[in-house]
Amino acid sequence: MAKTKYNKKEILAAWGFLTPNFIGFLIFTLIPVVFSMIMAFTNWNIFGKPTFIGFENFINLLGFHEEGGKQVPNDPFFWQYLYNTVYLLIGIPLGIFSSLACALIMNQKLKGIVFFRTIYFLPSVAGGVAMLVLWKYMFNHEIGLINQTLRSCGAFLYGNPILGFLTTFIGMLLWGAFLVCCIACVVSFIKWILDKTQADIPEHVWNIITIAIGAVIFILLCCRFVTYNDIIKTFFIEPPDWLGTVAWAKPSFIIMGVWGGIGGGNMILYLAALSGVSASLYEAAEIDGANNWKKFWSITWPMISPTTFYIFIMGVIGGLQTGFMNAKVMTNGGPAGSTSTVEYYLFNTAFQNFNMGYASSIAWFLFVIILILTLITWKVGGQVVTYE
């Protein structure tokens, strides 16, 4: 390989341009990262000198001890908050599908589509604390927009017995359809992975499995009509206290996250990806008699899979590192700690308790989890993503 020669002036210019950035990276990233790694093995309250304590922080964080014949965690807060953080990751696939759906709609050649694209992108521009405060207001049990709407609908629908019956029936059907869709998605995903890994399972087997599961769900739902009537009616007549109950606080955060993600950066990425899919592929499919669903499933979805893969990985990485702002502004981590995340715990440990060593160990453990999940996703994703 021929050695490239640069003259001294060029090397100097390169260093000149690179140095400011490198200094910034060194001071604000590399040194703090290395410092936090060292801190994870110390006890340091920011005053005085750090004391080296080996792996004690990690043992306290991840270890268990026996108590009354049971294994209990040394730090129960951490495991509860880790569970909350993982639970909130449910929002990632929901966000991906919604932003893809939004991008597909926004990709249509309609009059004034630019205006609609702008409207749907607005939530990302107006993000931050103001948006959280607005959502807090909307989720209010008594006067929130969501519950007011649900109550008005409930009063109208259940004011009439026939309408009430129809509402419950449609609600039950929708719920059943949602469950079937979820199962179909999981089955399709498994099938897709197995297809990519050359496993040979006939198409009709998959169809039978999906239909059978769907049928079982519908039968079970019909048997429980009265229970569903109560649940759906209660949901409309006395809607949940979204942020005030353990059962609804996390789903509320997910709803809010999905809303924020629908028309944001992910939609833009999908729009870019969709515009990159060659029109000739669709023309060829049309000649072969493919319908819209077939075109989407066989052309669009594989062609935009690198984007989906990127969004998923970034979502997982971001999802594990967030939650602080929502918890701080909307719920203070409550009720009963149900909206506290690892990031919120990290902040409290570092900047309320000033236990920097322990906070660093939390941060490094979080890093390891993110690294492992990213590697797994990378490994699996590498096999299923279609590159042109």
Add this chain to the structure above:
Amino acid sequence: MNKESLNNFLYVLAAVAVIALGIYLFATQHVVPKNVTQIRWSVDNNPMRKIVIDYFEDLYPNIHVVNDPQADMQTILTQLAGDVPPDIITAYDIESFRRFQRLDQLEDLTPYVQKYNMPVNNIRKSLHEFVYIRDEKDGQEKVYGIPENCAPFQLFYNKDVFDRFGVPYPTNDMTWDEVLEVAKKLTSDKNVNGRKVVDTKGLMVSEDVEYWVKMYGGKLFSEDGTRCLINTPESRKGLEYLESLRMKDKVIPSASDAAAMAPTGGWGGANLLLVQGKVGMLQVGRYMIIEFRKYYPQGVRLGMVRCPKSPCPANLCYSKTYCIPKSCRHKEEAAKFLSIILSNENQKNITNYGDGWPSVDNPELYKIASFNPKYPDEDNNVELMKDIEESYTKEVFKLINSTDFMSIWNMEVDKVWLGEQSMAQACANTEKRVNKIIDRNIKNPNFLN
């Protein structure tokens, strides 16, 4: 590098230099004159602070005081660690005050007390916890803080709400049970589209766990701090009383009710609920009167009586104390500033302004505090001041971080408000969990900071 690249590089360099110069000129336009020393006072931005600063700067024209309102614990500790602390810091509770001292960050003020004749001996006895700390090295009790005011709980009430329901105004000698009966009469619902919605709640109380624990003579921790005592019968009884106010008698609003009742549309403090007549009575510290006085011109009629004395005669007292950090760069100037905090003139200002009660006890201040002709409706001050000497300051958390304790307590009490467990279960769980953490902290002190 060719000539064009070099030119571009020089242009960028020139632009950076111009911006830097602009920033420098902007930052230095309020330069303090050479003969004036500027000191930084980290405290909330209550308008009262300006009155204190103006008074001080009149006395010491060569010292300029800047109020830095970022006075929260996190900010101050970070500044202390970075060796750029404010010259005067404020501790808003005993826990913060002790924590600063435990971290060896506070200057011993004893020499300054003598030098500037600060009348620390005249500070009310109930505030001594905010003044003295025993030095573990030599066993001597030293002055580390100068408290400016004190604010025991009192019961504010909205006269219009009482008149609307035809209920007689509360009195100073009421017990909690009598207050509860009054609160029941003031609690009402309204009908919105066929639904019962809270219209008025009779009472809003502080949910400070320590107040309710002490109601029947309980304690949060043992003397040595090694055991949590929240599940003793005395502690539990007080907290169960709080539970019954909200869950059984329903005279106090839940967080969700409070947000829904707020006239500002979802949020606003308890004080707004009182002035808007959504709540009949409010238990809060004396300091809140500054806020309430803003509403007098709008026709809001408030009264205030002593916090119920029975079953427990004691009352929780809030205060704040000013300290000088060890690494302060202008100790003498800061000490001069602290010297005026307890002065008669400053204490008079505090009394007139209503920032709690004065921390110093003397007949002249007592007379001023007894009645302020500017606020003729505040005619019960003599009775209210009796609470000062009968009040206590909060306990110090010795072997558990206060944030850890509060995390556990908030989780457990949330379950009570959600109807998932009783207060007795919450107390039992909290005691068990807190004791476990205390045991862990004794074994691994690196958890404790």
